[in-house]
Amino acid sequence: MYGEVVPAAAFVNRVVELDRLVADLAAGQKVFLISPRRYGKSSLIRHALAAMSRRGAITVETTVSSFSSYVAFLEGYARASIAAETRLDRARTWLRDMIRSARAEIRYVPDTTPLGALTVSFPNARSDRDVSRLAQEVFALPARLAEARRRKVVVALDEFQAIAGFNGGSVEHAMRAAVQHQRDVGYVFAGSEPSLMERMLGSRRPFYKAGPVMRLERIPSEEFAAFIDARFAASGLRPEPGLGAAIVELAGNLPYDVQRLAHETWDDIRAGGRRRANLDDLHQALRRLLSEQHMMFEALWQRLTLAQRSVLRAVVLDEGREILSADVRTRHRLGGPSTVQAALAALVRDDVISRERDRYLVVDSLLREWVARRTF
Ligand SMILES: Nc1ncnc2c1ncn2[C@@H]1O[C@H](COP(=O)(O)OP(=O)(O)OP(=O)(O)O)[C@@H](O)[C@H]1O
Ligand SMILES: [Mg+2]
Numbered sequence: 001m002y003g004e005v006v007p008a009a010a011f012v013n014r015v016v017e018l019d020r021l022v023a024d025l026a027a028g029q030k031v032f033l034i035s036p037r038r039y040g041k042s043s044l045i046r047h048a049l050a051a052m053s054r055r056g057a058i059t060v061e062t063t064v065s066s067f068s069s070y071v072a073f074l075e076g077y078a079r080a081s082i083a084a085e086t087r088l089d090r091a092r093t094w095l096r097d098m099i100r101s102a103r104a105e106i107r108y109v110p111d112t113t114p115l116g117a118l119t120v121s122f123p124n125a126r127s128d129r130d131v132s133r134l135a136q137e138v139f140a141l142p143a144r145l146a147e148a149r150r151r152k153v154v155v156a157l158d159e160f161q162a163i164a165g166f167n168g169g170s171v172e173h174a175m176r177a178a179v180q181h182q183r184d185v186g187y188v189f190a191g192s193e194p195s196l197m198e199r200m201l202g203s204r205r206p207f208y209k210a211g212p213v214m215r216l217e218r219i220p221s222e223e224f225a226a227f228i229d230a231r232f233a234a235s236g237l238r239p240e241p242g243l244g245a246a247i248v249e250l251a252g253n254l255p256y257d258v259q260r261l262a263h264e265t266w267d268d269i270r271a272g273g274r275r276r277a278n279l280d281d282l283h284q285a286l287r288r289l290l291s292e293q294h295m296m297f298e299a300l301w302q303r304l305t306l307a308q309r310s311v312l313r314a315v316v317l318d319e320g321r322e323i324l325s326a327d328v329r330t331r332h333r334l335g336g337p338s339t340v341q342a343a344l345a346a347l348v349r350d351d352v353i354s355r356e357r358d359r360y361l362v363v364d365s366l367l368r369e370w371v372a373r374r375t376f
Contacts, residue, residue, distance in 0.1 A: 010259070012223060012224060013223050014040065014044055018047055018051070021048040021188065022051045022052060024186065025186030025187075026152070027186065028184055028185060028186050029187075029211050030180075030187045030189070030210050031187065031188045031211055031212050031214060032191070032197065032201060032211060032214065033191070033216060034191055034198070035215065035216035036192065036356070039254070039255060040219070040255045042158055042190070043255075045158060045188055048154075052152070052154045052186070058145060058146070058151050058153045058154070059084070059156070060084075060153060060156070061158070063158040064157055064162040064163050070171065071134075073163075073166060074122065074138045075119075075120050075121050075122055078095065078099070079118060082094065083118070084145075088106070095120065098140070098141060099122075099137050101130065102122040102133075102137075103122065103123060104122060105123060107119045107121075132174065136178065139175055139178035142182060142185045143182040146182075147184075153186075154187075155186070156187075157188070157189050157190070158190045159192060160191045161200070164196065172200065172205065172206040173206045175206075176206035176207055187211070189207075219253070221248045221249070224248045225245040225247070228247055228248065229243060232244075232277050235266065237270075237275060239277045243278070243279060243282060247262050250369070252362075257366070261289075264285045265282050265285040268281060268285050286366075286369065289366055290370050293370065297367055297374075301371075304347075305343070305346075307334070307342070308347055311334060311343040312352065312371060314328055314332040315353055316362060319359065320353070320356075320362075321359045324341065344360065348360075
């Protein structure tokens, strides 16, 4: 499905990026992977980790933004570090040997997933001092694991920008201090808020020059279009020439949106028992998706101020260019530059639009179409 990390067959391009990431990780580098939302970072990481694991490395993966506190993150990270161990008793002994500053409790409740029910908790880590001592030990785990198993270890910390929310700057210091000496451990720190990530790499911050920076770009649209056409064909449907290109364009060439639109169009055609895939099918699928999302978009629209609504419309109708110019402001009755600036900033903050080089884009291509068709 398009919402999940893509399986190998659905993974297009990214050959150069994948090779480079794998080579850097194998060399024990600390790589920073940066792109706006939904460009395909997590998918790329998954593929790189799979490649490393085929080469015999132990892989550790965690999404920093999914934790509600620093201790919860440390617990999740410790859990991910022992996930490669299949025997609970061994995992428990090892972790207790490694973590001296706090009590480590490991529980296992059987369920359908191999490790889904394994939990690690540090119930007596309370004061800031306890927590920072514990953090040192937890951040050392990947290197200890590499030593104990005599294997390379690769760690992926996804949505890494969220680290700034825990304990202020001290987490960055602790993490940097821990990883810089871990020669047998490759790290990839991935972040989807480019401005936050770039700031984290600034000259006054702990991660300055910690390792190579990869900025993930969009997949070239012709390649993505050809890939979509080929996927239709491979499933036995004949795509009208230009269908892939139209999907990529309507989806703003955002991998997630491309896959969603392609998948939904494909679904409708299959459900209708047809063998050909036309532009009409695409537009019908789009209309269906827009009406399914209507309530959600309506609610979003209601939450915006009037200034934000007109700025959003201007971004949609003028394709995000020159929004601050006198011409655009007059044509769309946007008011003065500072009003427009404030509205743009609010929309960016709420992840409704994003800035790309010299223009603004609506993040969700369905929302863009909805605004164009349903608002005035
Ligand atoms: N190389 C690719 N080929 C085909 N589809 C892709 C590719 N990369 C990503 N996608 C599609 O885009 C979706 C989003 O990708 P992914 O979750 O990896 O992006 P992300 O950058 O991690 O996003 P976020 O910032 O929201 O975490 C995937 O579920 C998949 O459908
Ligand atoms: Mg992701």
